[in-house]
Amino acid sequence: MKTDTQLRNDVQAELNWAPEVKASNVGVIAKDGVVTLTGHLASHAEKYAVERAAQRVHGVKALAVELTVKLPFDNQRTDADIGLAADRALEWNVLVPEDKIHPMVEKGWLTLTGEVEWEYQRSAAENAVRNLMGVTGVSNLVKVKPKVSAADVEKKIHEALTRQVEREASRLSITVNGSQVTLRGTVHSWTERDAVQGAAWSTPGVSVVVNDLLVNA
Template identity: 90%
Template structure:
């Protein structure tokens, strides 16, 4: 098991290596495998890149984000400009259904509302607007309300896990309550945790996934 000092060094090396992380002014605090990130970034896109980079590092048990976005003067946009750009980005994304998602902007913070049938559509909407200039943060409040009956949801999730994350399939507890799925158990990495969650979200009939999986690094 890595010491906190080793884990911090690995995180800083990963941040320096990641091409989409442009600043080195990020504070990394590690205690018992729990990582806290502090500092100021120039865009929401870079903040997201930092979060993903840290999650790639083996040994990270939990992540606390205390990063703030402070836009350079040249990158600042009015809320109206951001809202218009977000609407166009959603319209041009082939994975986002037409007229289902409504963007709202307040002081650079972009909120998405609406309903879709699939989680991939909800995720695609966030990806479409996340990197827009002027955005300081994104709240994805889009709800997933599938038309498919959830009767065989648990069976389909197990089948998906057998295909996608076979090593973890027998170590997990999957609870289905209507269209809500709760995942419990232990996985070996954040990558495997994401894979199990992705398998659950990809199952027809699922509208909510509660991910209580623990990472045993």
Template identity: 70%
Template sequence: MRSDAQLRSDIVAELTWDPAITATNVGVIVKDGVVTLTGHPSSHAEKYAIERAAQRVKGVKALAIEMPVKLASDYERTDADIAMAVERAIEWNVLVPDDKIHPMVEQGWVTLNGEVEWEYQRRAAEGAVRSLLGVTGVTNRVVVKPKFTPADVEKKIREALERQADREAEQIKIEVNGAHVTLSGKVHSWAERKAAQGAAWSAPGVANVINNLLVEA
């Protein structure tokens, strides 16, 4: 088990390694495995990169984000300009269905509303606007509403599991409650656990996956 000092050192190293991050502008505080990140990133894209970098480090139990975005004067844009850029970014993204996402911008913060059929479309909409100039944050309120019944979703996940990992598929239990999927049972490696989760996320209409699979060597 890593000490707090070792964990902090690993996080700082990961931040320094990522070229999208100015590591010297990020403060890292660790107590009992809980990490607090402080500072003022110059864009929402950098803030997102900082959060993801910290999450990649082994031993992080939880993250507290205290990093309001502080735009450089050259990066500042009016809400009207940002809203227009957001609309175009969504319109030009082939993964986002037309006329399904309705953005709102207030003081640089983008809120996405709407309904889509797939989780990847929800994520694509957020990804399309995250790095736009002037954006200080993104709230993704897009809802995944499937056109499939829970039985259809379970069947498609089961078929995907059998294609990808036939030996493990029989030991995995799938529960579908609306757009929420829970996986339980046993697999033989972390790679198989991750693959099973990916298969569940790829099913139509899935908005949340709870992965309770146990790795048993």
């Protein structure tokens, strides 16, 4: 297990390695595996990059994000300008279904609402607007609405697992409750664990995946 000093140094090194992050603007505190990030950043895109970089470091059990976004004067935009840019970004993204997702902006904070059939569409919408100039934060409230029965969801997940990780499929328990899928069982590696979770997320109608799979290397 890493000491607090080792963990802090590893997170700082990862931030220094990330080209989209100005590491000197980020403070890092580590305590018992919990990493606290502090500082003022120039964009929501950089804040997101800082969070992802910290999550990549082995030994980080939890993140406390105390980062704030303070836009440079040249990057400030009116809510109307941000709303128009977000609408265009969603419209031009081929992964986002037309007229299904609606942006709303208040003081630079962008909120997405609507309903889609797939989780990848929900994620694509957030990715499309996250890096827009003037955005200080994003709340993704888009819902994945099931259009298939629970039995159909379970069947499709089993079929996907058989194609992708055949040796694991027979040893897994899949429970479907509405649009939520719970995965239980044992896999041989983190790669296979991610593959099983990816198969679940790729199923139409799934909006929540609870991954309780254990890795038995």
